[in-house]
Amino acid sequence: MALDKKETGAVDEMSIVDVFTKLIFDADSMLDETESLIVEILGQIEPSLFEASRRDISEFLRAMGVDEMIATVGQVKRGLDQQQAVIASNRSGSRYPLHR
Numbered sequence: 001m002a003l004d005k006k007e008t009g010a011v012d013e014m015s016i017v018d019v020f021t022k023l024i025f026d027a028d029s030m031l032d033e034t035e036s037l038i039v040e041i042l043g044q045i046e047p048s049l050f051e052a053s054r055r056d057i058s059e060f061l062r063a064m065g066v067d068e069m070i071a072t073v074g075q076v077k078r079g080l081d082q083q084q085a086v087i088a089s090n091r092s093g094s095r096y097p098l099h100r
Contacts, residue, residue, distance in 0.1 A: 012074070016076050023058050
């Protein structure tokens with residue numbers, strides 16, 4: 001699955017939802033690097049999913065309510081944006097750490 005990215009290269013919320021949907025319906029599906037990063041950030045947000053199996057992640061996502069899913073997508077989006085900012089800062093040679 002090719003993730004939609006804005007002109008800035010950032011992954012949008014619908015792409016995150018697409019990855020969650022992919023996991024819900026096919027926990028064993030192949031994930032590309034960006035999709036795997038989304039799963040990794042999900043594990044950082046939800047400690048019970050850290051190093052969880054794909055099937056466990058699938059069950060967790062399947063059990064979520066709509067409001068909880070929306071909140072989680074927003075948290076993953078912020079995590080991705082923060083990582084992208086750090087990478088961009090490192091590439092630009094910035095000597096100063098980013099503040100949260």
